[in-house]
Amino acid sequence: RKEVEQDPGPFNVPEGATVAFNCTYSNSASQSFFWYRQDCRKEPKLLMSVYSSGNEDGRFTAQLNRASQYISLLIRDSKLSDSATYLCVVTPWNNNDMRFGAGTRLTVKP
Amino acid sequence: DAGITQSPRHKVTETGTPVTLRCHQTENHRYMYWYRQDPGHGLRLIHYSYGVKDTDKGEVSDGYSVSRSKTEDFLLTLESATSSQTSVYFCAISELGSSYNEQFFGPGTRLTVL
Secondary structure, eight states: OOSEEEOOOOEEEETTOOEEEEEEEOOTTEEEEEEEEEOTTSOEEEEEEEOTTOEEETTEEEEEETTTTEEEEEEOSOOGGGOEEEEEEEEETTOOOOEEOOOEEEEEEO | OOOEEEEOSEEEEOTTOOEEEEEEESSOOSEEEEEEEETTTEEEEEEEEEETTEEEEOTTOTTEEEEEEETTEEEEEESSOOGGGOEEEEEEEESSOTTTSOOEEOOOEEEEEO
């Protein structure tokens, strides 16, 4: 079983739709959580960190459920420019060994 | 964008040859990382460095070595390339370590081992 698992998709949604991705992790010692975005044939870039209390950044909302060991990302009012692969990332505390999920691909269509 | 460059950006080589990939940063960040990305696996850490001459192994370090003689440069060497090392290699940097803040990634190197 992989340490970080994501539904690979693809998710194909129309503009304006709300879409949610989940990510599960197996290491209960994981302490830091992130969502990265990766465009086709480009490098990953940080989308947002995920805090225990949940956090929002514009149309994006991230949630953490430690008891069930999953992280979610909600995108509201999808834009064409949201089309990308979204990577879930977890890191044990004070440890540089970040573990990436394989990514969930999103395509937003007109 | 963070100042990270990787060279070469593309390389095709033959099995058994040595290959060195270079990562160069202009941000003076302490931490540097090498990842490989393969379909279905996501990014996997090969090695990382927490200072000049200070390095440690990651999840998939077998067959790879690294060196960091200057803050700005982190080299990844495949001593004898194999076809299983065909991949996209990303370098990343971080100021305080990945638990504390984000990593910034370079543009990647596409390596094909024939």
